[in-house]
Amino acid sequence: MKYIEYDVKTAISKSNLPELDYAVNPYTGCQHRCIYCFAIDFTKIDEAREKWGEVVYVKRNLMEVLKKQIKGMKRGITGLSSITDPYQPAEAIYGLTRESVRILLSNGFRVTVQTKSPLASRDIGLFASHRDLIDVGVTITTIDQKKALEIETQTPSPAQRVRLLERLHSNGIKTWIFIGPIIKGFNDSKDEVGKIFQVAKDNGARIIYDAYSPYKNSSVFMNNEFKHPVPERTRDTEWRGDLDRMMLSLGDQFDVRTNSQDDEWKVARGEGLGTLSTT
Ligand code: SF4
Numbered sequence: 001m002k003y004i005e006y007d008v009k010t011a012i013s014k015s016n017l018p019e020l021d022y023a024v025n026p027y028t029g030c031q032h033r034c035i036y037c038f039a040i041d042f043t044k045i046d047e048a049r050e051k052w053g054e055v056v057y058v059k060r061n062l063m064e065v066l067k068k069q070i071k072g073m074k075r076g077i078t079g080l081s082s083i084t085d086p087y088q089p090a091e092a093i094y095g096l097t098r099e100s101v102r103i104l105l106s107n108g109f110r111v112t113v114q115t116k117s118p119l120a121s122r123d124i125g126l127f128a129s130h131r132d133l134i135d136v137g138v139t140i141t142t143i144d145q146k147k148a149l150e151i152e153t154q155t156p157s158p159a160q161r162v163r164l165l166e167r168l169h170s171n172g173i174k175t176w177i178f179i180g181p182i183i184k185g186f187n188d189s190k191d192e193v194g195k196i197f198q199v200a201k202d203n204g205a206r207i208i209y210d211a212y213s214p215y216k217n218s219s220v221f222m223n224n225e226f227k228h229p230v231p232e233r234t235r236d237t238e239w240r241g242d243l244d245r246m247m248l249s250l251g252d253q254f255d256v257r258t259n260s261q262d263d264e265w266k267v268a269r270g271e272g273l274g275t276l277s278t279t
Pocket of ligand 1 (some may be wrong): 030034036038
């Protein structure tokens with residue numbers, strides 16, 4: 001794994017996601033190397049994009065720039081991160097996510113974190129000191145470790161993510177589970193998805209879900225490495241309608257609040273909380 005430090009002029013930027021006002025991405029690139037990752041398509045540094053999972057750029061002066069930038073800035077919902085996992089292994093070395101969260105919370109920003117890494121449990125004390133301003137989402141695409149390894153090649157196991165949720169919940173942190181991407185014919189069975197609903201129920205988490213969509217560069221990984229048929233765009237298909245019905249029915253069955261990523265902005269804006277669509 002290669003880390004390259006660099007300086008940036010901007011630490012926090014306006015988000016294009018309707019549920020967020022701002023995004024902070026302490027790292028460029030992501031060591032987790034999920035083969036469906038569409039963050040690759042939004043990564044501007046060529047080396048990080050072309051060697052996804054092997055090279056991560058680290059924003060060395062992020063704290064300094066963030067502190068300056070937020071002075072006088074309108075407070076809003078800020079996502080960590082929108083195009084990388086903020087608790088990927090680099091965070092254990094550099095701690096940029098922790099410091100960003102600390103600065104944002106202590107300056108009155110709402111923060112929404114999304115991760116697949118148990119490293120986030122390191123910062124539970126920080127989250128707990130600002131419970132009213134933070135929520136933490138954990139992505140779980142499947143509970144089955146073998147299947148997870150097929151698509152999330154360098155990523156902490158589903159069991160580790162479940163333990164993270166348990167720790168967050170037992171410390172009173174607001175949590176949610178992102179089930180996504182749901183890939184047609186791979187992780188879309190009611191039985192399999194139902195196991196994630198059970199985790200949500202046990203841990204007081206709501207559920208946000210999304211279906212797989214092909215993107216230019218992520219399609220290269222999917223086409224080369226996915227051992228099953230790669231779905232075409234599934235929006236507005238019969239399968240997508242069936243998926244929405246299944247998810248809502250599971251939500252009723254488990255009494256877990258459930259909505260699609262497409263509708264998340266309504267929830268986020270209604271409650272002043274937000275979520276992300278990658279990681
Ligand atoms: S999907 Fe998220 S965790 Fe996976 S490689 Fe992309 S940014 Fe990292």
